Structures are given as structure tokens and as C-alpha cells.
Amino acid sequence: MKKSVFRFLVTVATVAAVGFAVAGCNNGNDDNGNNGGTGGDFTLTDIPAEYEGKFALLLNAEISKDKDVFGFQSVNYETGLYTLPKITNGKVIIPMWEFDQKTDAYKRWAGNATASTVTAEIYATENVLDVIDDENLPLAVISFNSVTFTAGNATVKYTDKK
Numbered sequence: 001m002k003k004s005v006f007r008f009l010v011t012v013a014t015v016a017a018v019g020f021a022v023a024g025c026n027n028g029n030d031d032n033g034n035n036g037g038t039g040g041d042f043t044l045t046d047i048p049a050e051y052e053g054k055f056a057l058l059l060n061a062e063i064s065k066d067k068d069v070f071g072f073q074s075v076n077y078e079t080g081l082y083t084l085p086k087i088t089n090g091k092v093i094i095p096m097w098e099f100d101q102k103t104d105a106y107k108r109w110a111g112n113a114t115a116s117t118v119t120a121e122i123y124a125t126e127n128v129l130d131v132i133d134d135e136n137l138p139l140a141v142i143s144f145n146s147v148t149f150t151a152g153n154a155t156v157k158y159t160d161k162k
Contacts, residue, residue, distance in 0.1 A: 039108025040152015042071045042094045044120060044142075047087050047158045054139060055084035055123045056092040061115035061147065069098045069109045069149075071120070077105065080130035084123060094120075096152045110152035118144045118156070 058071025
């Protein structure tokens with residue numbers, strides 16, 4: 001009898017552990033509408049010292065007439081609040097995203113394409129809204145022509161701006 005009670009308890013504990021492990025997994029989306037996954041990064045180098053410690057947003061990269069991709073750390077899709085990566089040692093690495101109309105969420109982008117135009121902005125604050133905010137205008141707007149992305153990755157020097 002003691003053996004069967006012990007086996008029963010071990011079985012219940014195992015089933016509970018597996019159940020909690022599965023419940024702890026996510027579907028790739030966070031609570032803010034971001035579909036994590038693997039994606040590329042836009043790396044901007046040789047940024048002037050005056051922007052050290054500031055934050056960068058890749059406003060858009062025009063991949064085709066019908067497709068743009070974007071760069072930011074994360075976004076709360078409900079509030080429109082973007083979190084931006086920090087410029088450190090004259091460089092910033094910006095995760096690349098695309099908006100998926102089917103899921104109504106951003107997902108990481110890892111495509112191969114040459115963007116005809118890439119526009120980045122530098123901000124004093126880590127968070128910006130997706131609406132025009134007169135209190136948080138960009139410190140700089142930088143554009144680049146013909147940027148090639150491989151697996152969603154591209155590296156450009158600040159001095160290459162147009």
C-alpha cells in the first residue's frame with residue numbers, strides 16, 4: 001500500500017511539473033504585442049560623442065514600395081510607447097522589426113534586402129511615443145541611401161549619412 005501511495009504521489013508531482021513547464025512557455029509574443037524570435041540588427045557606428053548615452057530609433061527602412069521595417073528595443077503596442085536602445089562607445093545596435101498585419105503585432109525581421117532609404121533618429125530619452133510629441137523631438141535625424149540587409153543585419157557609419 002505504501003508503495004502505491006508513493007507511486008501515486010510521484011506521478012502527480014511529475015504531471016504537475018510537466019504541466020507547469022508547458023504553461024510557463026509562451027507563444028513568442030510578449031504582453032506588449034512584440035513577437036520576439038530571432039531577427040537582425042541595424043548597427044550604427046562612428047556616432048559623434050555629443051550623442052553618447054542618448055537613444056536611437058530606426059524610423060523606417062524602405063525595403064520595397066509596399067514594405068518598411070523598423071528598429072527599436074521594444075514597443076507597447078497598446079500605448080504606442082517605444083523603448084529605444086542606448087548609444088554606447090559611439091555605437092548603437094538596434095533590433096529590427098516588421099509589422100505583421102495578420103497577427104496585428106510586431107515580429108523580429110531577418111530578411112535579405114537592400115533598403116532604398118533608411119532613416120534613424122536620436123533622442124535624449126529612452127522612451128518615445130508613436131505620435132508627434134513636441135516635448136520629445138529628435139535631437140538628430142539621419143538618412144542613408146541603399147543599405148543592404150543580410151539576415152536582417154546591416155552596419156552603417158554615421159558619417160555615411162546623406
